[in-house]
Amino acid sequence: MSKRQSDYLSALLNDALSESAPDTAPLPSVSAPPPSSAPASTQSAATLMVRESALARVASGEVRQVTQLWLDPARVRIWGGNPRHQASLTEHNCRDLIDAILAEGGQKVPAIVRRVEGDLAHDYEVIAGSRRHFAISWLRANSYPDLLFLAQVYTLDDEAAFRISDIENRARKDVSDFERARTYLKALDLHYGGKQVRMIERLRLSKGWLSKMLTVGALPDWAVSAFATPADIQLATCYPLAQRIQALEAAGDTAFLEALREGAAKIAALQANRQAEGIAPVTAAEVVRLLTHTGKTEPNDALVTLPAPSGRVALSVTASNRNGVSLRLHAGSGASEAELMELFRQALMTLTAQGKGLKP
Known part of the structure; x- marks a missing residue:
């Protein structure tokens, strides 16, 4: 994450702190997990630190600290505005984080959560840190039942939660453009009244880039x-x-x-x-x-249409008269130069058989 983005995140979290007092619930004890039978590599730990750089700044003191809570992940739900496609989280694509948590004796970088009301099954929801939530939940279900989910609690409205989640995920390569684009499309109406200008100002994005993202999100x-x-x-x-x-x-x-x-x-x-x-x-x-290339048709006056070995149209004859033969070579057919030459020969033979070939 760039310094500009991290400063933006810090400002957002400081704004949240200025509007509410931090939670002061006591911290329950947590048993550190036994060391992994296969310690994580230095590369795994480094990857974790890179991907968690935004929240590491929170933990390091660059942003004012709030009380950290150790939570049962089963009591924490994922916020609906989170851009990550939760169904795609698996042990395999979270393996680096799982190994790092084991190697470090527990989760070190806290997630950002907020309290929820009216949900008997959950006390908090994750604004940023759903991958950490998955990793801890998976470990609890697989031999480490004492592990708890480390989080910092903020009072945030939906628009502030969206901005924090967005900036925290911009530096993550494992959050796809489509996941973010769908979130932007939804947020445009929910938080910004359908006005891209307002969204651009709040998120500090370029107009052209946001327009393209919204188009992709509308797929x-x-x-x-x-x-x-x-x-x-x-x-x-x-x-x-x-x-x-x-x-x-x-x-x-x-x-x-x-x-x-x-x-x-x-x-x-x-x-x-x-x-x-x-x-x-x-x-x-x-x-x-x-x-x-699906559904493309040839002009009505096409006399011959020939496909490349790929099955896509590569060459067509649009006209043949006393002035000559008009050919069209189609881009994206995948045909090689030699294959196009062979198709040209076939086109001439077809025209000759139709009585529309070149006249000597």
């Missing part, structure tokens, strides 16, 4: 299903597809959209088959490319 579920996981949906790769779908929706082109839906369904089925067979999934770039 319909049928398009999202074509990707192996939501984490694959990144701004640089998927914005062109999201922009295209948005334009088709604005134009009311239902026929083209239906073709895209059918294409996405076929890719989703392929993804499921590959996962079942243990084969690498279709990459996000390939998904975008396939959907971008």
